[in-house]
Amino acid sequence: MYLFTEIGSNVKNMKQLEYLVLAKQTKKVINELRQGVIKPYTEVIDVCWGDPHRAGIKPLSFVRQVLAACLYPQLLESDKLLVDVRQRAKRLLEACDGGSVGSYSPTTGIPEISQKVSEFIKKRDGGVPSYPENIYISPGSQWSLANILNVLVNPEASLRTGVLTPVPCHITTITSLMGMGAVVIPYYLNEEQGWTLQVEELQRALESVKGVCNPVALYVINPGNPSGLVQSRKSIQEVIQFVSEKRLFLLADEVYQDCVFGETAEFVSYKKVLAELGPPLSDTVELASFHSASKGFMGECGLRAGYVELVNVDPTVMQYIENLFSTFSGAPTLGQIALEVMTNPPQPGDPSYPLYKKEMQQIRTTLVQNVKRVYEVLNSLPGFSCQPVEGGAFAFPTIHLPPKAIQRAKEAGMEPDTFYCLRLVEEAGLLISPGCEFGQKEATYHIRFCIMTPQDTMVEILKRLSNFHTKFVKEFS
Amino acid sequence: MYLFTEIGSNVKNMKQLEYLVLAKQTKKVINELRQGVIKPYTEVIDVCWGDPHRAGIKPLSFVRQVLAACLYPQLLESDKLLVDVRQRAKRLLEACDGGSVGSYSPTTGIPEISQKVSEFIKKRDGGVPSYPENIYISPGSQWSLANILNVLVNPEASLRTGVLTPVPCHITTITSLMGMGAVVIPYYLNEEQGWTLQVEELQRALESVKGVCNPVALYVINPGNPSGLVQSRKSIQEVIQFVSEKRLFLLADEVYQDCVFGETAEFVSYKKVLAELGPPLSDTVELASFHSASKGFMGECGLRAGYVELVNVDPTVMQYIENLFSTFSGAPTLGQIALEVMTNPPQPGDPSYPLYKKEMQQIRTTLVQNVKRVYEVLNSLPGFSCQPVEGGAFAFPTIHLPPKAIQRAKEAGMEPDTFYCLRLVEEAGLLISPGCEFGQKEATYHIRFCIMTPQDTMVEILKRLSNFHTKFVKEFS
Ligand SMILES: Cc1ncc(COP(=O)(O)O)c(C=O)c1O
Ligand SMILES: Cc1ncc(COP(=O)(O)O)c(C=O)c1O
Numbered sequence: 001m002y003l004f005t006e007i008g009s010n011v012k013n014m015k016q017l018e019y020l021v022l023a024k025q026t027k028k029v030i031n032e033l034r035q036g037v038i039k040p041y042t043e044v045i046d047v048c049w050g051d052p053h054r055a056g057i058k059p060l061s062f063v064r065q066v067l068a069a070c071l072y073p074q075l076l077e078s079d080k081l082l083v084d085v086r087q088r089a090k091r092l093l094e095a096c097d098g099g100s101v102g103s104y105s106p107t108t109g110i111p112e113i114s115q116k117v118s119e120f121i122k123k124r125d126g127g128v129p130s131y132p133e134n135i136y137i138s139p140g141s142q143w144s145l146a147n148i149l150n151v152l153v154n155p156e157a158s159l160r161t162g163v164l165t166p167v168p169c170h171i172t173t174i175t176s177l178m179g180m181g182a183v184v185i186p187y188y189l190n191e192e193q194g195w196t197l198q199v200e201e202l203q204r205a206l207e208s209v210k211g212v213c214n215p216v217a218l219y220v221i222n223p224g225n226p227s228g229l230v231q232s233r234k235s236i237q238e239v240i241q242f243v244s245e246k247r248l249f250l251l252a253d254e255v256y257q258d259c260v261f262g263e264t265a266e267f268v269s270y271k272k273v274l275a276e277l278g279p280p281l282s283d284t285v286e287l288a289s290f291h292s293a294s295k296g297f298m299g300e301c302g303l304r305a306g307y308v309e310l311v312n313v314d315p316t317v318m319q320y321i322e323n324l325f326s327t328f329s330g331a332p333t334l335g336q337i338a339l340e341v342m343t344n345p346p347q348p349g350d351p352s353y354p355l356y357k358k359e360m361q362q363i364r365t366t367l368v369q370n371v372k373r374v375y376e377v378l379n380s381l382p383g384f385s386c387q388p389v390e391g392g393a394f395a396f397p398t399i400h401l402p403p404k405a406i407q408r409a410k411e412a413g414m415e416p417d418t419f420y421c422l423r424l425v426e427e428a429g430l431l432i433s434p435g436c437e438f439g440q441k442e443a444t445y446h447i448r449f450c451i452m453t454p455q456d457t458m459v460e461i462l463k464r465l466s467n468f469h470t471k472f473v474k475e476f477s
Numbered sequence: 478m479y480l481f482t483e484i485g486s487n488v489k490n491m492k493q494l495e496y497l498v499l500a501k502q503t504k505k506v507i508n509e510l511r512q513g514v515i516k517p518y519t520e521v522i523d524v525c526w527g528d529p530h531r532a533g534i535k536p537l538s539f540v541r542q543v544l545a546a547c548l549y550p551q552l553l554e555s556d557k558l559l560v561d562v563r564q565r566a567k568r569l570l571e572a573c574d575g576g577s578v579g580s581y582s583p584t585t586g587i588p589e590i591s592q593k594v595s596e597f598i599k600k601r602d603g604g605v606p607s608y609p610e611n612i613y614i615s616p617g618s619q620w621s622l623a624n625i626l627n628v629l630v631n632p633e634a635s636l637r638t639g640v641l642t643p644v645p646c647h648i649t650t651i652t653s654l655m656g657m658g659a660v661v662i663p664y665y666l667n668e669e670q671g672w673t674l675q676v677e678e679l680q681r682a683l684e685s686v687k688g689v690c691n692p693v694a695l696y697v698i699n700p701g702n703p704s705g706l707v708q709s710r711k712s713i714q715e716v717i718q719f720v721s722e723k724r725l726f727l728l729a730d731e732v733y734q735d736c737v738f739g740e741t742a743e744f745v746s747y748k749k750v751l752a753e754l755g756p757p758l759s760d761t762v763e764l765a766s767f768h769s770a771s772k773g774f775m776g777e778c779g780l781r782a783g784y785v786e787l788v789n790v791d792p793t794v795m796q797y798i799e800n801l802f803s804t805f806s807g808a809p810t811l812g813q814i815a816l817e818v819m820t821n822p823p824q825p826g827d828p829s830y831p832l833y834k835k836e837m838q839q840i841r842t843t844l845v846q847n848v849k850r851v852y853e854v855l856n857s858l859p860g861f862s863c864q865p866v867e868g869g870a871f872a873f874p875t876i877h878l879p880p881k882a883i884q885r886a887k888e889a890g891m892e893p894d895t896f897y898c899l900r901l902v903e904e905a906g907l908l909i910s911p912g913c914e915f916g917q918k919e920a921t922y923h924i925r926f927c928i929m930t931p932q933d934t935m936v937e938i939l940k941r942l943s944n945f946h947t948k949f950v951k952e953f954s
Pocket of ligand 1: 050139140141142143170221225253255291292293294301305306806
């Protein structure tokens with residue numbers, strides 16, 4: 001009963017219940033559609049999750065071909081698959097025990113794949129060294145993060161462990177933290193300035209918990225979920241200086257590193273900036289950086305694999321973490337293979353490169369167009385205001401709700417943005433998340449939706465949202 | 478640091494370190510072979526794990542074809558795949574959100590698959606009802622078990638939570654229990670009587686911890702790992718009576734239910750026996766039964782999926798468990814698909830049935846032959862004694878070690894059976910597990926090895942083991 005004595009008594013649980021209200025309503029709507037009830041739409045569009053395939057983005061052919069050949073090695077004989085697909089699959093099968101993806105993998109991942117991941121990181125960071133023994137592959141980055149938190153959080157200490165966590169924040173991290181008995185120390189991203197992370201705010205957040213808990217770590221998400229911000233090098237430098245001064249462990253959730261659409265935005269990793277800063281910082285700041293096969297343009301969420309790279313972590317703590325990973329069997333082999341392909345895609349000259357490049361460009365074009373559309377449509381809609389989405393998978397606009405709508409929501413015992421989303425799914429068949437699930441400043445309201453969809457889906461989403469919003473505002477004004 | 482303050486100070490950690498010693502030695506041996514060092518063998522046979530593919534058993538074609546087609550739907554067009562393969566893959570893809578195995582699945586599993594699993598259970602148990610809402614799919618049964626334990630174990634109670642656990646026992650359960658701060662209450666299976674579980678022994682074990690801890694559950698493994706016993710209906714009835722009297726939660730690890738080779742042995746599920754016993758038992762005994770895609774003749778360990786079915790569990794506790802499952806994303810979709818095929822294989826009349834049946838029969842014949850060989854060879858070897866292996870994936874014979882060998886091991890600070898296994902891998906290239914990893918009576922020694930291998934591999938294993946054993950006994954006599 002350990003986990004839930006905690007969760008039972010906290011706010012987040014309440015918010016999750018609100019999500020359940022939405023899910024229930026959606027189920028009802030879908031059932032009615034099935035039974036032939038006439039509505040202004042014929043199907044519900046669900047863009048609650050950062051899940052491109054669910055939203056209609058097609059998987060990358062190269063990834064799927066390699067996976068299928070690994071599963072069913074007869075395909076290795078077929079000349080329907082290009083030679084680099086077959087070579088890749090052969091090499092990966094050799095890396096699996098017994099030459100089968102059906103055998104258990106080592107608990108921290110298949111060594112050949114950790115090796116490829118470390119080569120990818122080194123290349124990404126312009127040569128900063130990366131060592132496979134510091135890379136732990138797991139069934140997704142949620143899992144990696146939970147394991148690292150498990151080592152950092154001491155639920156038995158008289159002063160509870162605290163972790164600085166952004167507002168707004170991707171919900172599962174908060175659930176993990178609370179589940180472990182940690183105190184979530186909120187720091188607010190600055191919406192007006194494009195959701196930037198400001199060190200004075202970190203400072204304020206830290207001061208505010210003096211004597212209340214024992215802060216041990218700072219969690220950052222870059223590119224942001226749901227904020228959509230891509231942090232600048234300067235901002236990262238400041239954060240590193242801050243954690244170094246305050247002796248905090250730095251948890252860098254960088255799962256959206258390949259999802260950057262802003263014209264001037266560029267992803268720079270925490271690890272790279274740390275190396276650039278040189279000693280003593282580069283030798284001392286403890287950093288965990290997370291990445292995932294669920295994200296990027298590949299978006300293989302269902303395969304469940306991610307990795308964490310640890311930097312400057314004390315060897316005894318590394319041993320603890322390794323033991324923790326060893327409590328369970330390794331990540332699914334097929335997820336690991338997807339991770340290998342993600343970090344080591346076809347190169348110019350490879351037979352699969354032209355198709356791979358074409359598919360990647362199509363997705364990129366789609367996302368750039370989507371983001372542009374979202375920005376234009378929402379910012380032209382009275383009552384909406386949306387910061388530029390530079391990266392990640394979500395738009396997180398503010399909505400200004402009419403006081404009467406807020407009143408009505410409160411009467412129904414609901415958060416106003418949940419009320420809005422409930423009506424939206426009912427009336428327009430569009431399922432998105434209310435801002436209260438991610439945290440927001442008092443008396444501000446937001447919605448979040450995934451921008452990784454085909455272009456026509458995004459056109460339809462924005463149409464439904466605009467029409468609904470106009471009607472909603474009218475109704476409550 | 479929560480988990481490891483526990484594990485750091487317990488015996489099991491020491492045993493795991495012994496495993497590390499073995500793994501290190503094996504790595505050394507393999508490296509030497511690669512460098513051309515001449516040894517009496519050319520490769521190491523690793524039968525430490527219950528992992529049929531690693532040991533050379535081939536995957537089932539139907540399973541792999543369906544999986545490959547789900548991953549790479551172009552294959553659905555190919556007439557190289559039989560029509561039932563394509564139909565199955567189509568149906569399963571429709572059950573995935575967005576029609577892709579790359580989308581996140583619901584946290585307790587894809588509903589259509591839970592439905593199929595419950596139909597399988599109902600059929601297996603001769604019509605005892607099974608409800609999909611009581612079935613939770615997860616990334617493997619280790620994970621399911623850890624989640625259920627998490628709900629049962631209260632690490633903050635003044636009297637620690639205890640769980641009755643067999644000796645010998647599959648190691649990861651013990652690691653999970655200890656990691657959660659539970660007390661492992663050992664009950665000894667009766668080796669002389671074929672590793673049977675005796676209620677008087679449960680009684681003794683329970684008495685022995687009076688005032689020391691608060692026993693809340695009984696964990697049983699049937700068919701046994703590593704014992705190889707298949708429990709009789711009568712034995713199961715007695716266990717159910719016992720847990721009912723003592724108000725214990727019953728954790729039935731039934732992952733080897735399809736692996737039964739004994740001529741007279743038959744798997745009967747705890748749930749079925751519970752239903753047969755009728756009220757009040759059938760309405761009150763709280764039961765969790767575990768199964769896994771890793772086991773059976775399919776053996777897809779690398780895909781990571783299993784399920785737990787809950788019976789008579791209090792709705793509030795069910796809610797806790799569901800919340801716990803919801804903390805992480807669902808099981809890998811491909812593992813779930815393997816689970817669907819495992820519980821819903823081709824039927825007579827289906828185009829894929831003939832090949833499926835042939836492959837299943839080949840594996841069965843192999844295992845029956847292996848088990849017979851193991852029994853005959855080991856029981857004719859001086860110093861060995863092996864109970865019949867009726868089911869599961871392992872043989873767990875006793876070895877009588879010469880006193881001088883025991884002496885030598887102790888001088889080296891090692892368990893005697895670890896010492897034996899170390900010498901075995903070094904001298905004969907055979908990697909197996911020492912009994913001390915699973916628990917055994919004082920001054921008794923065992924070894925464990927997987928019996929799911931091709932027949933010629935088993936012949937080779939027994940040859941290496943016999944030759945080595947004869948030399949080893951001579952050396953130390
Ligand atoms: C910021 C962030 N981190 C981690 C995750 C989890 O990813 P995974 O599927 O690897 O567990 C997500 C998923 O939405 C995310 O948005
Ligand atoms: C008795 C028993 N239970 C559970 C498991 C774990 O299986 P899974 O791969 O589903 O986690 C094993 C694996 O060897 C086992 O032997």
